[in-house]
Amino acid sequence: MKKTFVRGTWQQSRAFSPAIVTEGGRIVWIAGHTGQKDQDGKSLAGDFGAQTYQTFRNIEATLQEAGATLKxxxxxxxxxxxxxxxxxxxxxxxxxxxxxxxxxxAITVTGFADPAMLIEIQGIAVIE
Known part of the structure; x- marks a missing residue:
């Protein structure tokens, strides 16, 4: 699978690309993932950084099952x-x-189903 990043200018400072061009590959549609609890079930309520890292860990685990990675x-x-x-x-x-x-x-919402949630991420991955 070929992936080309359209870099933009100011977008780099906000850690996103304005567009990605892919050729070939399979598509993985990633449902909304959250991280309000760590892997041991401990609440991460009120800790945005911890919830964000946990959300990415949860996405990573899902992608691994699909044969993909965060990249x-x-x-x-x-x-x-x-x-x-x-x-x-x-x-x-x-x-x-x-x-x-x-x-x-990035979209601001008034709340989630679980009031402890501070972030949710959904996405699309393309793999070989």
């Missing part, structure tokens, strides 16, 4: 309860993706 994500939609968290989310996404960012949108 295969070509687009994601990030839902946040507080727009002030977008900078922290950008920092974490930069750690995870380096300079090859997926296309992305």
């Amino acid at each position: 295969d994500i070509v687009t994601m939609t990030v839902f946040l309860t507080d727009p002030r968290h977008t900078t922290r989310m950008t920092e974490i996404r930069t750690e995870i993706f380096g300079s090859d960012f997926p296309a992305s949108a």
Whole structure:
């Protein structure tokens, strides 16, 4: 599968690409994932950073079952309860993706089904 990143200009500072072009491959549609509890079931309520890392760990586990990795994500939609968290989310996404960012949108919502949730991420991955 060939993947080409449209880099844009200012988008790099916000850790996303304005577009990704793929040729070939299989598509994995990633349902919304959250991280309000760690792998041991401990609540991460109120800790945006911990929830974001856990959300990516949960997505990674799902992708592994599908034969993919986080690096295969070509687009994601990030839902946040507080727009002030977008900078922290950008920092974490930069750690995870380096300079090859997926296309992305960040949307502020008034709340989730579980009031402890601060972030939810859904996306699309393309694999060989």
